[in-house]
Amino acid sequence: MPTDNITENLGIPVPDLWKGAHRDDRARPRSRQRLLGPSSIGLCRRRAAYEVHGTWPTDLADNMHAAILGTWLHEGILRVLREQYGACTELELTDGVILGHADAYWAPDHLHDPAARTPQTRDLGVVEDVKTKSTRALDVVVRQGPSRAEWFQVHLYAHLLRTGGLRDHPGLPTGEPLPVDVVRLRYVGREYGQVVVHQRPYDEDVTKQALAWAEDILASPEPEAMPRDLDGPGLSIICDNCPFKTACWNLGQLPDDRAPQTILAEDTAAVTEALRAYADAAEVESASKKRKAKARKMLDAADAGTYGAFKLSWSGGNPRPPEPDPDAMIRVLEGLSIGIPMRPGGRTSRTIGVSRVPEAN
Structure with missing residues (x-):
């Protein structure tokens, strides 16, 4: 091709x-x-x-x-x-x-010529x-x-x-x-x-x-x-x-719906270590998101410019053109007694849940 x-x-x-x-x-x-x-x-x-x-x-x-x-x-x-x-x-x-x-x-x-040195x-x-x-x-x-x-x-x-x-x-x-x-x-x-x-x-x-x-x-x-x-x-x-x-x-040996990194979790110890890494990262991420969200609110009225070692710039904020309203379309079709076109739903994405098991007393 x-x-x-x-x-x-x-x-x-x-x-x-x-x-x-x-x-x-x-x-x-x-x-x-x-x-x-x-x-x-x-x-x-x-x-x-x-x-x-x-x-x-x-x-x-x-x-x-x-x-x-x-x-x-x-x-x-x-x-x-x-x-x-x-x-x-x-x-x-x-x-x-x-x-x-x-x-x-x-x-x-x-x-090649040490005698040729100059200032x-x-x-x-x-x-x-x-x-x-x-x-x-x-x-x-x-x-x-x-x-x-x-x-x-x-x-x-x-x-x-x-x-x-x-x-x-x-x-x-x-x-x-x-x-x-x-x-x-x-x-x-x-x-x-x-x-x-x-x-x-x-x-x-x-x-x-x-x-x-x-x-x-x-x-x-x-x-x-x-x-x-x-x-x-x-x-x-x-x-x-x-x-x-x-x-x-x-x-070449992995199912299409599995990530390549699954080969790293080859035993219980590896799965446990991955769970620990996930839980640790999730906790740090949650705290970081809260700090970031607060800082973003604080900056909402700040003008673009350089502040110390940081440069602030803004983009977006422009009006959007009108968009199709799916809910209104459905109401129109239902009012005309026309069947609503459907497509295969497939599967929802899998959501992982990781929590720490309380330590035994």
Whole structure:
């Protein structure tokens, strides 16, 4: 089925853009690598184990348009960093176990000629990773900062550079340690081009944590020996787009009316723990809703604007157009002695009830 919408068919074949784009994306070296990549470290241990053990993906989606648009935007960003700001881009880095491609690296100006130092010389080595994000995902970065996995990734690039992991580069010495003093994450919004930058000094402790995480994956006998670190399909966008989603969550064996997460409640102890988590969360949620409702009432007359660290804005409040009145329609039909059209009712949604059993005296 074509993915392109052709408004006027003149009998001339039109190449299907997205089919070709998906074929191209799957042929990229990063899509076919089997060594553990820095971008997989710190995310989900089972997913990383599937990659390390060479498991064939069970879910190759043909609707990853946003991700492919991000790849195209990413290539343009790296070209600008390279041509306008002198960055070395797409550096292949490996220690024989981890294989990654650092987006951008700026070596100190005096790397090759210490005698050429001037007051304007850049003394620090900087490695940067570029990430394209939706507006919603970018807002999470603004509010919460980079994730642990993202800091792991850029620190591992720095580690590989510092330990001589650079391979086959025309402008930098390969196989030799290169200085990295600063790690940087640059986020670019796919819709409107917003840019958010986080940078920090290189931290050896973060690298040690990332390497320890990777060692656990590499020591795993099989993917199923590793835990699922994310919440699963329907609750995690990463799980929704995971190429191993079906294998990880046994989707082919689940009834259509059951959530994938039901496989986690495999015994009485697991069900009891889920009930405890539900009850605890419900109590916190109830208290939070009451606090939120009171705060909303307090703000009802406040003008839009900035108040300290918060920005208040209002939307809505516009008049609605008239809507059909189902009750009036029924009365009209009944007055005309016309039967009311019905459709199958189906089933009501199941409602869960969780309460705490009183402790025995």
